[in-house]
Amino acid sequence: xxxxxxxxxxxxxxxxxxxxxxxxxxxxxxxxxxxxxxxxxxxxxxxxxxxxxxxxxxxxxxxxxxxxxxxxxxxxxxxxxxxxxxxxxxxxxxxxxxxxxxxxxxxxxxxxxxxxxxxxxxxxxxxxxxxxxxxxxxxxxxxxxxxxxxxxxxxxxxxxxxxxxxxxxxxxxxxxxxxxxxxxxxxxxxxxxxxxxxxxxxxxxxxxxxxxxxxxxxxxxxxxxxxxxxxxxxxxxxxxxxxxxxxxxxxxxxxxxxxxxxxxxxxxxxxxxxxxxxxxxxxxxxxxxxxxxxxxxxxxxxxxxxxxxxxxxxxxxxxxxxxxxxxxxxxxxxxxxxxxxxxxxxxxxxxxxxxxxxxxxxxxxxxxxxxxxxxxxxxxxxxxxxxxxxxxxxxxxxxxxxxxxxxxxxxxxxxxx
Amino acid sequence: xxxxxxxxxxxxxxxxxxxxxxxxxxxxxxxxxxxxxxxxxxxxxxxxxxxxxxxxxxxxxxxxxxxxxxxxxxxxxxxxxxxxxxxxxxx
Numbered sequence: 001x002x003x004x005x006x007x008x009x010x011x012x013x014x015x016x017x018x019x020x021x022x023x024x025x026x027x028x029x030x031x032x033x034x035x036x037x038x039x040x041x042x043x044x045x046x047x048x049x050x051x052x053x054x055x056x057x058x059x060x061x062x063x064x065x066x067x068x069x070x071x072x073x074x075x076x077x078x079x080x081x082x083x084x085x086x087x088x089x090x091x092x093x094x095x096x097x098x099x100x101x102x103x104x105x106x107x108x109x110x111x112x113x114x115x116x117x118x119x120x121x122x123x124x125x126x127x128x129x130x131x132x133x134x135x136x137x138x139x140x141x142x143x144x145x146x147x148x149x150x151x152x153x154x155x156x157x158x159x160x161x162x163x164x165x166x167x168x169x170x171x172x173x174x175x176x177x178x179x180x181x182x183x184x185x186x187x188x189x190x191x192x193x194x195x196x197x198x199x200x201x202x203x204x205x206x207x208x209x210x211x212x213x214x215x216x217x218x219x220x221x222x223x224x225x226x227x228x229x230x231x232x233x234x235x236x237x238x239x240x241x242x243x244x245x246x247x248x249x250x251x252x253x254x255x256x257x258x259x260x261x262x263x264x265x266x267x268x269x270x271x272x273x274x275x276x277x278x279x280x281x282x283x284x285x286x287x288x289x290x291x292x293x294x295x296x297x298x299x300x301x302x303x304x305x306x307x308x309x310x311x312x313x314x315x316x317x318x319x320x321x322x323x324x325x326x327x328x329x330x331x332x333x334x335x336x337x338x339x340x341x342x343x344x345x346x347x348x349x350x351x352x353x354x355x356x357x358x359x360x361x362x363x364x365x366x367x368x369x370x371x372x373x374x375x376x377x378x379x380x381x382x383x384x385x386x387x388x389x390x391x392x393x394x395x396x397x398x399x400x401x402x403x404x405x406x407x408x409x410x411x412x413x414x415x416x417x
Numbered sequence: 418x419x420x421x422x423x424x425x426x427x428x429x430x431x432x433x434x435x436x437x438x439x440x441x442x443x444x445x446x447x448x449x450x451x452x453x454x455x456x457x458x459x460x461x462x463x464x465x466x467x468x469x470x471x472x473x474x475x476x477x478x479x480x481x482x483x484x485x486x487x488x489x490x491x492x493x494x495x496x497x498x499x500x501x502x503x504x505x506x507x508x
Binding site: 241243244247252253254255256257300301302303304305306308309310311312345401402403404 | 418431432435436438439453454456457458460461462463464465466467470472474488490491492493
């Protein structure tokens with residue numbers, strides 16, 4: 001039984017110099033067999049295991065992580081959470097996640113630092129204005145809070161934006177989702193890991209999957225660096241490496257893995273209290289609680305697993321940032337990194353069964369998976385437990401690439417790819 | 418970021434080029450006879466290899482010619498470059 005985190009436990013532990021805190025999750029050796037094996041110990045994978053144990057009463061689950069939990073794209077993203085997507089299917093999916101975010105800290109007894117500071121998307125040309133207005137209307141029809149702002153309202157909401165008509169791509173307006181915001185990415189992985197561990201999920205770190213064993217068209221287990229693990233159901237949540245796992249099972253996916261970069265500045269006093277995204281000039285920025293500006297750059301156009309991107313991608317983003325926020329002209333950047341994102345042709349995810357019985361994929365989140373973490377885990381758990389998708393992820397099946405029923409969200413994805 | 422040896426122009430920075438995805442995917446000769454599965458395979462399914470991948474590139478800010486490349490996607494090391502229509506080099 002886990003001790004509950006509270007102000008009382010904090011005070012109690014201060015008397016022992018915080019040296020007696022209980023471990024948040026264990027370090028078990030893998031068992032010979034599990035009912036369900038989740039490949040990938042990021043936010044989505046840990047959330048999947050958590051909801052499988054909590055809502056579907058599966059007791060014998062392992063999460064296999066090749067590095068350490070939350071050390072992949074969960075720890076590399078820019079932590080933005082919003083649900084202002086265009087199509088009904090996406091609105092249902094992302095707003096489901098946002099509703100879980102709103103109660104997540106309480107549910108997990110773990111502060112994920114969810115901050116509904118609003119997300120603003122800027123328009124820089126006439127087509128942007130039309131697209132964003134259309135998206136605002138679509139959002140409101142789906143019950144998602146979204147408003148369109150003119151240039152003066154944008155300036156009022158975020159005064160440091162340069163709204164001069166003389167800049168190369170002037171701000172013509174924007175949309176605002178007030179329920180949107182940010183959360184602490186590590187805390188999401190750690191909170192789900194702690195919750196899953198408490199319900200008996202084995203979180204096995206430093207355990208890389210080397211092969212998928214099949215008999216006929218169903219799965220038998222996984223070969224790992226810690227030996228063979230027998231199982232009848234495998235849920236793959238491996239982000240940029242989804243195709244690598246799929247290839248092990250003899251399956252091809254409609255994905256391309258590309259580097260996506262982000263960077264943070266030196267910490268400064270509070271200067272921007274919201275998230276501002278700009279699709280057209282490719283600049284988005286928010287400020288972490290530590291005071292660093294968190295800046296997201298774009299993807300490179302070639303397939304790479306190197307976790308390194310091109311300098312001109314960063315340069316392009318910073319050029320746009322400097323024009324929109326002249327106040328940042330003397331900021332120094334502290335760190336820059338890349339993550340490998342798995343991009344679908346329609347910029348929507350895949351949460352689906354596959355032609356192989358017992359093999360499930362949750363992938364294709366591309367540049368925007370973090371926001372969906374709780375909803376993705378919940379719906380993927382449902383799909384694995386029932387061998388059928390939930391109605392909220394039914395549209396996000398693998399079959400849509402054959403039927404042609406794509407969910408084109410390139411406009412709402414906000415990162416050009 | 419890396420340097421690419423364009424078969425027509427010589428060594429240039431990668432920022433002058435655009436990647437065109439997996440190479441040697443042949444457009445079906447009789448598209449009307451394909452099943453939906455076969456179309457999906459041609460249009461969307463990709464090997465997305467971690468390791469040695471054959472791919473197309475175009476020197477978009479240079480000679481604007483297309484060519485093929487063999488590249489290790491795990492570390493971006495270029496193994497070979499050959500012109501369109503030429504046979505891919507064997508390992």
